[in-house]
Amino acid sequence: MSTVDLYRTVRLIRRFEERAIEFVRSGEIVGGIHPYVGQEAVAAGVCAALRPDDLITSTHRGHGHVLAKGVNPARMFAELMGRESGLNKGRGGSMHAADLSLGILGANAIVGAAGAIATGAAWAQRRRGRSTVAVSFFGDGAVNEGMLLEAFNLASLWRVPVLFVCENNGYATTMPVHSAVAGSITGRAKAFGIPAFSIDGQDPEKVLAATTAAVDRARAGKGPTFLECRTYRFDAHHTFEHRARLNYRSTEELSTGRSRDPVEIQGARLAAEDRTAVDAEVEALLDAAAGIALGSAHPDPAAALEYLYATPMPGLRR
Amino acid sequence: MPKLSYLKALNRALGDELDRDPDVFLLGEDIRAAASNLTAGLFTRFGPDRVLDTPLSEQAFTNFATGAALAGLRPVIEFQIPSLLFLVFEQIANQAHKFSLMTGGQCKVPVTYVVPGSGSRTGWAGQHSDHPYSLFAHVGVKTVVPATPADAYGLLLSAIRDDDPVVVFAPSGALGVRDDVDFATLRPVPLGLGRIARAGSDVTVVALGHLVQDALAVADELAGEASVEVFDPRTVYPLDVDGLAASVARTRRLVVIDDSNRTSGFGAEVLAVAAERFDLDAPPRRVTRPDGAVLPFALALDRAVQPGRDDLLEAIRGVLTEGGRQ
Numbered sequence: 001m002s003t004v005d006l007y008r009t010v011r012l013i014r015r016f017e018e019r020a021i022e023f024v025r026s027g028e029i030v031g032g033i034h035p036y037v038g039q040e041a042v043a044a045g046v047c048a049a050l051r052p053d054d055l056i057t058s059t060h061r062g063h064g065h066v067l068a069k070g071v072n073p074a075r076m077f078a079e080l081m082g083r084e085s086g087l088n089k090g091r092g093g094s095m096h097a098a099d100l101s102l103g104i105l106g107a108n109a110i111v112g113a114a115g116a117i118a119t120g121a122a123w124a125q126r127r128r129g130r131s132t133v134a135v136s137f138f139g140d141g142a143v144n145e146g147m148l149l150e151a152f153n154l155a156s157l158w159r160v161p162v163l164f165v166c167e168n169n170g171y172a173t174t175m176p177v178h179s180a181v182a183g184s185i186t187g188r189a190k191a192f193g194i195p196a197f198s199i200d201g202q203d204p205e206k207v208l209a210a211t212t213a214a215v216d217r218a219r220a221g222k223g224p225t226f227l228e229c230r231t232y233r234f235d236a237h238h239t240f241e242h243r244a245r246l247n248y249r250s251t252e253e254l255s256t257g258r259s260r261d262p263v264e265i266q267g268a269r270l271a272a273e274d275r276t277a278v279d280a281e282v283e284a285l286l287d288a289a290a291g292i293a294l295g296s297a298h299p300d301p302a303a304a305l306e307y308l309y310a311t312p313m314p315g316l317r318r
Numbered sequence: 319m320p321k322l323s324y325l326k327a328l329n330r331a332l333g334d335e336l337d338r339d340p341d342v343f344l345l346g347e348d349i350r351a352a353a354s355n356l357t358a359g360l361f362t363r364f365g366p367d368r369v370l371d372t373p374l375s376e377q378a379f380t381n382f383a384t385g386a387a388l389a390g391l392r393p394v395i396e397f398q399i400p401s402l403l404f405l406v407f408e409q410i411a412n413q414a415h416k417f418s419l420m421t422g423g424q425c426k427v428p429v430t431y432v433v434p435g436s437g438s439r440t441g442w443a444g445q446h447s448d449h450p451y452s453l454f455a456h457v458g459v460k461t462v463v464p465a466t467p468a469d470a471y472g473l474l475l476s477a478i479r480d481d482d483p484v485v486v487f488a489p490s491g492a493l494g495v496r497d498d499v500d501f502a503t504l505r506p507v508p509l510g511l512g513r514i515a516r517a518g519s520d521v522t523v524v525a526l527g528h529l530v531q532d533a534l535a536v537a538d539e540l541a542g543e544a545s546v547e548v549f550d551p552r553t554v555y556p557l558d559v560d561g562l563a564a565s566v567a568r569t570r571r572l573v574v575i576d577d578s579n580r581t582s583g584f585g586a587e588v589l590a591v592a593a594e595r596f597d598l599d600a601p602p603r604r605v606t607r608p609d610g611a612v613l614p615f616a617l618a619l620d621r622a623v624q625p626g627r628d629d630l631l632e633a634i635r636g637v638l639t640e641g642g643r644q
Contacts, residue, residue: 055389089422098421105388106421113413116378120385120393127343127367128390147409150378157373307419310426310481313460313510313556 001048004274006204007266009044011282013064014263016073017235019286020063020080024239028294029080033094036064038234041262042167043068045207046135046227049215055103055121055134057114060095061167061233062107065137071099073286077293085296091307103132111172112138112145115164119155119224122162133161133218135211141172143185152192152224159223163214164189166226167201169233170257174248189226201229202260205269232257322499324492327467328434329358330504331474332394336364339392342478345370345379346396354398356434376402380409380431387427388417394478395429400436400448403485411457414483426481432474436463436487437528437577438613438620447613447620451487451526452578455555455587460484460509462553465530467497469552472507480509489577491528512558514565518547521571521634524562524588525550529575529625536630544638554584559591566592571637572602575625580606600640603633 017037023029036043043064047056050069058065066076071087079086080094087099098106105121108114118136125132142148143166155162166185170177177185186196195217199210207229214225234257236242249257267275322330335342344357350371352358361369372379376397383393397403403410414427437449454461460482464470470488477484515530516537523546525533530550537546549565551558566572572592576585585604592602605625613620 057385086422088420088424091422092420096420098424100388100421100424105385105425106417108413110408110412113381113409116381117385117388117413119378120382120387121389122385123382124386124389124391134385147375147377147381150373150375151382153373153375154378154382305419307421307423308458309460310418310423310428 001208003266003269004278006044006048006208007270007275008278008282009048009068010040010204010263010266011278012073012285013040013043013067015282015286016067016076017063019290021235021239023081030082031093032239033063033080034061034238035235036061038258038262039167039169039201039231040064041204041207041265042165042201042229042231045204046165046211048208049211050135051132053103054132055105055118055125057105057118057134057136058097058107059114059137059139060107060109061139062097062137063094066097066099066104066107069104070102071104074289074292077289078296081293082298083293083296084299085293090299112142112148114138115142115148115151116154119151119160119162123158123160126161131219133163133215135163135165137165137167139172140166140168140170140177140181140185141175142166143188144180149188152189152194155224156192156194159221161218162224163211163218164194164224164226166228167231168228169231171233171237171248173237174246185228186226194224194226196226196228198228198230201231202262202265204262204266232260234258319498319500321496322467324467324470324488324495325355325434327471328356328432328474328488331471332357333360333363335475335478336360336368341390342392342394343368343370344394344396345372345383347372347374347398349396354396354434356396356432376405377409380406381413383429384409384414384417384427387429388425392428392478395431397431397433398435399446400433400450401445403431403433403450407453410454410459410483410485415457415459418482427483428481429483430474430477430486431483432486432488434488435490435493437489437491438624439490440620441615441617443615444612449487449489449577451485451554452583454485455584456582458555460553461487461555462509463487463489463527464552465492465515465527465550467495468499468504469507471504473509473552475506476509479506484509487527489527495531507552510553510556510558512549512551512553512561514547515550516546516548518545518569520544520546520569521573521637522547522549522565522569523630523634524572524574526554526576526584529577532627532630533575536627536634539631540634544634546634557587557591559595562591563595566596566598570597570599572596572598573605573630573633573637574602575605575630577625578606579611580604580609600637603637605629605633
């Protein structure tokens with residue numbers, strides 16, 4: 001992936017999120033979102049190392065992951081707005097965006113849950129003779145969830161081609177890492193015999209390089225790798241914070257954290273006119289995407305429980 | 319005709335499905351050594367990739383199965399202890415069950431969860447003796463509780479072939495049941511379809527799993543005074559309401575025996591259906607575990623909180639004497 005492609009991805013995610021926040025404010029998106037602003041280099045760098053048939057699981061803060069994996073922004077906007085043309089036909093929303101055709105096994109709203117899902121999917125793909133790998137994204141909060149640690153054990157034990165990508169943005173909602181994590185984040189993975197690295201999660205090129213090495217290792221049958229990407233959440237945990245004004249980060253900390261902006265870091269690697277061209281291309285794409293989403297139909301309330309079962313059952317009562 | 323035990327029928331169903339469909343695999347604790355006997359002989363026959371012995375990591379391997387299912391396989395998980403289902407309730411009710419709707423029908427999660435030895439296991443006390451089928455019915459996970467060896471075989475086969483998560487409870491009290499079975503007649507039993515285990519005309523007794531035997535025994539005991547029909551729904555969810563309605567239309571009296579705690583249990587649901595839909599000659603009754611029951615250890619105490627034949631007999635006589643029959 002080229003320098004300009006990586007820039008396009010981080011810029012796309014940034015502007016998508018800024019527009020999504022506007023749609024929350026205008027009421028087009030109900031329920032709010034968990035903005036990915038500030039963490040774009042992780043999604044962009046990791047997904048740039050993947051093939052289209054590789055799998056990912058995402059999180060409640062997952063818009064960046066699915067955009068970087070290649071979803072159509074119009075269908076993602078439509079999903080956030082609960083429209084029939086959305087990725088999940090408006091049945092999933094921000095925290096459950098999935099596109100199985102792109103290997104996106106879904107964003108998961110239970111912290112730490114998807115580590116084992118990605119591990120199982122990767123194990124199954126290998127058993128079926130495929131050379132795909134799976135990536136499970138999660139935050140620093142997830143490293144204190146027992147089921148994720150159980151997943152590390154299974155993945156290492158069975159040498160599963162899975163990557164565990166921890167986005168350490170410093171906070172589990174309002175809980176700072178230093179108050180929540182005894183020992184170290186990478187130490188958890190190392191305890192299970194998984195190679196673990198702590199990398200600069202603000203630089204897409206560095207994330208791409210580390211992920212490429214981990215993917216190569218997994219495809220070679222050498223098992224899982226753990227990457228701690230040190231990043232910073234520029235915006236709220238959730239858009240409810242825009243009104244709640246929770247006091248857990250100082251203005252000095254916010255200023256320092258925001259000073260290393262992945263969009264600027266990658267943008268500085270482009271010639272000014274190239275950057276301007278990409279920015280215009282992204283705006284045009286998002287203008288069209290937002291227009292399509294806003295014009296899409298709302299689902300029919302009579303179909304509220306459509307898709308509940310894959311094998312429909314006789315006798316279900318409503 | 320050869321004898322087939324309930325446990326052997328489950329084992330046979332697993333072997334037949336592993337043989338028929340390369341996407342099926344088993345996982346769980348101690349399944350290589352077949353500690354519960356459910357998987358006896360299968361590791362030798364199918365090897366470690368199809369019979370995957372797991373560490374004690376129930377939450378992870380339950381989600382692992384969901385991931386494998388999303389990638390196209392059909393996992394079957396054995397839980398040796400019914401109460402482990404509490405530990406993985408999130409992974410089944412909140413993960414596996416919800417993927418189909420949440421993704422707008424993009425994917426399916428065909429995982430089967432089998433509990434060989436659910437309910438009281440006699441002497442295993444508080445944390446090994448639960449029977450939480452009503453919980454899964456409540457959240458909408460397909461849930462079956464077979465009563466006979468042929469049904470154990472046929473319902474497990476259907477559960478594995480179904481494209482949704484299905485929980486199969488094999489009650490401890492039913493595992494030893496042996497029937498004369500012509501193996502050539504074994505076939506899938508559709509989910510959601512009940513059966514008349516014994517025809518009768520005065521009262522319908524709804525019973526599941528091991529309690530079907532108790533209901534049949536009580537029906538025999540009452541043979542001189544009343545004609546008891548035993549209806550075995552086989553599937554807790556979805557409930558065969560039409561089959562039950564047809565039975566009650568004949569008998570106009572209803573008793574349900576249910577190994578759940580009373581409040582919000584399967585028995586409560588049957589009575590709610592009766593109140594909404596059935597025209598009865600006497601108020602229906604339920605025989606259940608008491609509210610909030612924790613199974614105590616001592617044998618007499620264990621038996622005291624389980625629904626038993628004496629309670630059922632009394633309930634049947636009660637509905638027969640009410641409403642002007644006697």
